[in-house]
Amino acid sequence: xxxxxxxxxQEPVQVATVRDVTKVYRLGGQDVKALAGVSLEFKQGDFVAxxxxxxxxxxxxxxxxxxxxxxxxxxxxLGGHDVATLSDEDLSRVRGRYLGFVxxxxxxxxxxxxxxxIMVPLSYQLPVRPDGRELSTKLATLVGLAGRLDxxxxxxxxxxxxxxxxxxxLVNNPHVILADEPTGNLDTATSNEIMDxxxxxxxxxxxxxxxxxxxxIAERAKTVVTLRDGLIQSIEQxxx
Amino acid sequence: xxxIQQLKLGFRSLxxxxxxxALAVLGILIGVTAVIWLVAMGEGVSYQAxxxxxxxxxxxxxxxxxxxxxxxxxxxxxxxGIAYGLLRSDYDRIITNVPTILSxxxxxxxxxxVRRDEFAVSAQVIGCTPEYFSIxxxxxxxxxxxxxxxxxxxENVVVLAHDVAERLFPIQDPLGRAIQxxxxxxxxxxxxxxxxxxxxxxxxxSARQYNRDVYIPLSTFRKRxxxxxxxxxxGTFQNETIELNQITAVVDDVASVDASADIIRALLSRYHxxxxxxxxxxxxxxxxAETLRMMFNVLLLLIAGISLVVGGIGIMxxxxxxxxxxxxxxxxxxxxxxxxxxxxxxxxxxxxxxSGTGGLLGVSVGFLCGPTVxxxxxxxxxxxxxxxxxxxxxxxxxEPRLAPWSIVxxxxxxxxxxxxxxxxxxxxAANMDxxxxxxxx
Numbered sequence: 001x002x003x004x005x006x007x008x009x010q011e012p013v014q015v016a017t018v019r020d021v022t023k024v025y026r027l028g029g030q031d032v033k034a035l036a037g038v039s040l041e042f043k044q045g046d047f048v049a050x051x052x053x054x055x056x057x058x059x060x061x062x063x064x065x066x067x068x069x070x071x072x073x074x075x076x077x078l079g080g081h082d083v084a085t086l087s088d089e090d091l092s093r094v095r096g097r098y099l100g101f102v103x104x105x106x107x108x109x110x111x112x113x114x115x116x117x118i119m120v121p122l123s124y125q126l127p128v129r130p131d132g133r134e135l136s137t138k139l140a141t142l143v144g145l146a147g148r149l150d151x152x153x154x155x156x157x158x159x160x161x162x163x164x165x166x167x168x169x170l171v172n173n174p175h176v177i178l179a180d181e182p183t184g185n186l187d188t189a190t191s192n193e194i195m196d197x198x199x200x201x202x203x204x205x206x207x208x209x210x211x212x213x214x215x216x217i218a219e220r221a222k223t224v225v226t227l228r229d230g231l232i233q234s235i236e237q238x239x240x
Numbered sequence: 241x242x243x244i245q246q247l248k249l250g251f252r253s254l255x256x257x258x259x260x261x262a263l264a265v266l267g268i269l270i271g272v273t274a275v276i277w278l279v280a281m282g283e284g285v286s287y288q289a290x291x292x293x294x295x296x297x298x299x300x301x302x303x304x305x306x307x308x309x310x311x312x313x314x315x316x317x318x319x320x321g322i323a324y325g326l327l328r329s330d331y332d333r334i335i336t337n338v339p340t341i342l343s344x345x346x347x348x349x350x351x352x353x354v355r356r357d358e359f360a361v362s363a364q365v366i367g368c369t370p371e372y373f374s375i376x377x378x379x380x381x382x383x384x385x386x387x388x389x390x391x392x393x394x395e396n397v398v399v400l401a402h403d404v405a406e407r408l409f410p411i412q413d414p415l416g417r418a419i420q421x422x423x424x425x426x427x428x429x430x431x432x433x434x435x436x437x438x439x440x441x442x443x444x445x446s447a448r449q450y451n452r453d454v455y456i457p458l459s460t461f462r463k464r465x466x467x468x469x470x471x472x473x474x475g476t477f478q479n480e481t482i483e484l485n486q487i488t489a490v491v492d493d494v495a496s497v498d499a500s501a502d503i504i505r506a507l508l509s510r511y512h513x514x515x516x517x518x519x520x521x522x523x524x525x526x527x528x529a530e531t532l533r534m535m536f537n538v539l540l541l542l543i544a545g546i547s548l549v550v551g552g553i554g555i556m557x558x559x560x561x562x563x564x565x566x567x568x569x570x571x572x573x574x575x576x577x578x579x580x581x582x583x584x585x586x587x588x589x590x591x592x593x594x595s596g597t598g599g600l601l602g603v604s605v606g607f608l609c610g611p612t613v614x615x616x617x618x619x620x621x622x623x624x625x626x627x628x629x630x631x632x633x634x635x636x637x638x639e640p641r642l643a644p645w646s647i648v649x650x651x652x653x654x655x656x657x658x659x660x661x662x663x664x665x666x667x668x669a670a671n672m673d674x675x676x677x678x679x680x681x
Contacts, residue, residue: 063675068574068575068674068675069675088580089579089580089581092579092582093577093579095574095577096577101575103678107572107678108572109573110256110569111255111256112252120576121577123245124577124578124579124582125577
């Protein structure tokens with residue numbers, strides 16, 4: 001792909017677009033509309049926080065953006081593909097190539113070391129990168145874990161684990177980093193450190209979409225999208 | 241990921257639960273060991289039987305006198321005695337009428353006490369011709385075998401079997417000395433080589449104890465001991481007349497054995513009203529033993545296969561637990577780009593590591609079959625001698641023989657079992673909804 005985040009040009013490149021997506025679940029014989037028609041555009045360098053109360057559809061939207069789920073209707077364009085029509089295998093490939101994930105509970109693999117955890121997305125990419133280990137070591141150093149390369153996740157603090165997760169989200173050079181309550185399990189000081197790290201990444205051109213319910217965390221994003229009952233209630237630009 | 245990385249990852253994931261994985265490996269280990277040991281013991285037993293039959297010779301045909309059943313001889317009257325068995329004329333007929341026969345040895349035998357001064361031993365007195373020693377592959381290691389001139393001259397000469405010579409002559413050299421059979425004295429001219437028992441042939445022939453034999457010329461036997469045997473059984477005298485106990489014929493080629501045996505059967509049936517003889521073909525016995533061995537092996541494989549399947553079920557159990565437990569990891573990997581196929585692969589590699597480790601360890605333990613059997617034998621022999629003496633000689637002499645095919649098969653089957661029983665848990669892992677899996681606590 002030509003539009004890697006490093007190649008910044010005058011006009012911000014559109015990396016992901018959702019057009020009028022809906023998601024309907026069937027629960028106990030009743031249709032529940034989790035998303036009732038949402039359209040959003042993400043350009044390179046965006047830092048978007050998605051807010052909303054529980055049941056507003058923000059998790060559903062994040063799952064759709066993360067290609068973990070397909071919309072009931074509507075279009076989702078990512079990296080030139082209409083993701084809504086892809087097969088399960090192709091969705092896996094799209095996740096591996098274009099997306100990076102950061103979760104609330106870090107989601108590291110316990111039996112793997114820091115470097116090996118960072119390398120996991122590379123193991124599902126072809127062709128095999130011969131420099132995977134070096135790249136992962138570099139990223140671990142970038143997020144401040146140079147001295148803990150061979151530690152296991154259970155030997156790290158929560159903040160350190162989230163740094164590993166962020167490094168892992170960067171290793172495949174994704175179009176978009178999706179963060180699901182990245183500070184939800186962290187204390188305030190550590191939360192700020194993680195947000196500082198995301199800021200740094202955003203400033204180097206990374207596109208970040210973050211779901212949160214904490215207003216002070218959402219304030220750190222450039223744009224705040226608030227959902228309510230499966231619809232966009234407001235889109236606000238934060239001051240720099 | 242390449243194979244080595246996959247194996248490494250599988251190994252490390254399994255190391256998360258060392259005891260659990262070790263138990264699954266143990267299940268496969270036992271199965272593989274069972275296959276190898278059982279086949280090795282089966283092969284050992286059948287090898288023993290085959291060796292014994294081979295000693296009889298693949299080109300030989302043994303014609304043996306058997307006592308007809310009671311009903312058959314009741315009409316001849318028990319008072320006057322009965323005459324049965326092979327005749328000297330049968331021998332002549334056989335050697336003149338069957339062109340494929342290279343040589344044939346007539347033989348007569350009877351149990352007698354053999355004495356030398358204060359030493360006595362009950363032995364089997366065999367009247368035979370000089371060819372007896374070559375046909376039965378029984379070398380005379382000291383002195384000389386019987387000679388044609390001994391037969392012509394009806395000489396009182398004897399060749400002693402190894403054990404008889406040792407019992408009668410514990411210190412002295414037996415050659416040239418006299419022993420007593422019944423009332424007659426015989427000069428020892430030779431001592432045969434030590435030889436263990438040969439096979440029992442088809443019920444008509446108990447295992448030949450070559451070591452308890454004394455050999456005298458057939459003509460001397462006829463003159464000194466005679467054809468008539470009087471035994472006391474149940475308070476009455478029994479009077480039997482037997483001319484020959486056995487004729488061993490050797491034909492020119494293995495291919496002509498069956499045809500020659502048929503001719504001999506046809507020839508004998510014309511002159512014998514009752515079935516007082518049996519024609520035994522060691523080659524047929526060998527074939528029977530081979531069939532038996534195959535059936536035995538199939539049975540053993542079945543038993544061993546069951547234990548391997550049980551091991552496989554153990555693996556499946558472990559893998560199902562693993563998959564449930566690592567639902568979260570599966571979700572993470574799916575989110576990070578793993579396809580369903582790659583998840584299936586990952587868990588299949590894990591089961592291959594489990595079953596492969598079990599297989600390798602099982603093969604190693606399989607190699608310990610010989611020493612283990614030896615050890616068990618030693619333990620029983622020294623701590624439970626009365627139990628030991630009741631065990632059949634097959635067990636006393638059992639030498640397990642590792643069959644290379646069983647090692648390959650056992651290892652292959654164990655890995656195969658691992659894969660077969662790993663597929664279901666792996667697919668269950670792959671078919672999880674990634675969103676659900678990520679939410680799993």
